[in-house]
Amino acid sequence: MSFSPLIRQLIEALRVLPGVGQKTAQRMALQLLERDRSGGLRLAQALTQAMEGIGYCSRCRTLSEDELCGFCADPRRDDSLLCVVEGPMDVFAVEQTGYRGRYFVLKGHLSPLDGRGPDAIGVPELVQRVEEGGFAEVILATNPTVEGEATAHYIAQLLASKPLVTSRIAHGVPLGGELELVDGGTLAHALAGRRPIGL
Amino acid sequence: MSFSPLIRQLIEALRVLPGVGQKTAQRMALQLLERDRSGGLRLAQALTQAMEGIGYCSRCRTLSEDELCGFCADPRRDDSLLCVVEGPMDVFAVEQTGYRGRYFVLKGHLSPLDGRGPDAIGVPELVQRVEEGGFAEVILATNPTVEGEATAHYIAQLLASKPLVTSRIAHGVPLGGELELVDGGTLAHALAGRRPIGL
Numbered sequence: 001m002s003f004s005p006l007i008r009q010l011i012e013a014l015r016v017l018p019g020v021g022q023k024t025a026q027r028m029a030l031q032l033l034e035r036d037r038s039g040g041l042r043l044a045q046a047l048t049q050a051m052e053g054i055g056y057c058s059r060c061r062t063l064s065e066d067e068l069c070g071f072c073a074d075p076r077r078d079d080s081l082l083c084v085v086e087g088p089m090d091v092f093a094v095e096q097t098g099y100r101g102r103y104f105v106l107k108g109h110l111s112p113l114d115g116r117g118p119d120a121i122g123v124p125e126l127v128q129r130v131e132e133g134g135f136a137e138v139i140l141a142t143n144p145t146v147e148g149e150a151t152a153h154y155i156a157q158l159l160a161s162k163p164l165v166t167s168r169i170a171h172g173v174p175l176g177g178e179l180e181l182v183d184g185g186t187l188a189h190a191l192a193g194r195r196p197i198g199l
Numbered sequence: 200m201s202f203s204p205l206i207r208q209l210i211e212a213l214r215v216l217p218g219v220g221q222k223t224a225q226r227m228a229l230q231l232l233e234r235d236r237s238g239g240l241r242l243a244q245a246l247t248q249a250m251e252g253i254g255y256c257s258r259c260r261t262l263s264e265d266e267l268c269g270f271c272a273d274p275r276r277d278d279s280l281l282c283v284v285e286g287p288m289d290v291f292a293v294e295q296t297g298y299r300g301r302y303f304v305l306k307g308h309l310s311p312l313d314g315r316g317p318d319a320i321g322v323p324e325l326v327q328r329v330e331e332g333g334f335a336e337v338i339l340a341t342n343p344t345v346e347g348e349a350t351a352h353y354i355a356q357l358l359a360s361k362p363l364v365t366s367r368i369a370h371g372v373p374l375g376g377e378l379e380l381v382d383g384g385t386l387a388h389a390l391a392g393r394r395p396i397g398l
Contacts, residue, residue, distance in 0.1 A: 002269075003291070004263050006248055006249050006252050010249040013238075019223070026288070030262070033249065033250070039215035040250040043212040043246055045243070046205075046211075046213075047209065047239050049208070049209075050205050051240045065203055092201070
């Protein structure tokens with residue numbers, strides 16, 4: 001004997017959420033049923049509206065329900081800077097630093113072993129955007145992983161002939177923590193990228 | 200600048216799930232939008248069907264989309280035993296022990312400070328079920344908390360005049376672990392409830 005069919009179906013459906021296994025899904029399903037049915041219905045409606053209504057910004061390719069996302073539609077942002085990231089989540093991370101230029105969102109990173117080449121992640125659209133945009137600088141802010149580095153390197157080569165600066169976010173020791181806990185590769189980058197202290 | 204309205208609405212709605220805060224909700228929303236929109240739509244449909252279609256079994260008061268739940272409708276179960284628990288989740292916990300009698304599901308425990316008296320948790324329905332059911336034994340399997348104990352005690356008093364045995368699940372040391380880690384109250388119960396070893 002087990003849960004009724006509708007409860008089983010709900011538990012199974014909840015497991016689509018990242019980090020939710022069988023036990024957590026059971027707890028979520030029963031809690032919603034017992035405590036907050038209107039919240040459950042609101043969630044169902046928000047899911048339907050989001051899954052069906054959200055597409056991609058036609059200019060920067062981030063998630064947006066409008067033709068142009070808020071970042072691209074804002075006339076007050078700096079049109080001379082373009083920041084290239086791997087996904088929509090990264091846009092919000094960069095935004096928190098105070099950056100106020102434009103964005104371009106790739107669909108992840110180059111991954112030849114998985115068959116994800118430049119076309120799959122939107123490199124042609126990026127090149128087109130750069131050619132049309134008249135930027136002074138393109139900042140490559142892909143992740144500091146092997147794949148992210150390779151993706152940044154590949155894009156830098158493609159843009160080498162354009163009349164603009166192509167830059168990569170700095171590698172170095174993160175703020176906080178202790179030097180002895182930093183891995184060797186990061187520390188080597190931090191040493192090589194050392195800068196004179198301006199007093 | 201922040202997420203678009205539909206994404207914000209989805210993130211807000213996801214926080215209705217137990218254990219899901221702002222960061223987790225963001226990750227869930229973006230992952231569904233980027234990786235699994237059909238899974239998100241399936242979840243929306245399952246939520247709607249469950250929230251609107253699932254009621255309570257008319258006999259044992261557990262969650263069920265049918266008039267009678269699977270436990271009550273099954274003719275092969277032992278009609279002489281009734282197990283009283285605090286919620287639907289407990290039914291599945293008891294079921295895993297191999298118990299195959301009937302169930303009655305309270306709506307939580309007595310909690311006078313929160314204004315939850317016998318009527319609010321379904322004690323009258325329990326008494327009616329006991330009077331109609333012809334049980335030989337009622338097993339009180341409310342939680343081993345102060346409130347659960349008080350609830351069991353209250354129900355036992357109500358049923359004292361009926362021609363049946365009212366029992367409480369045993370308190371004692373749980374299997375596994377070490378004696379020195381068991382709290383004093385539990386160990387006192389285990390000592391008081393000691394039983395001769397039958398060889």
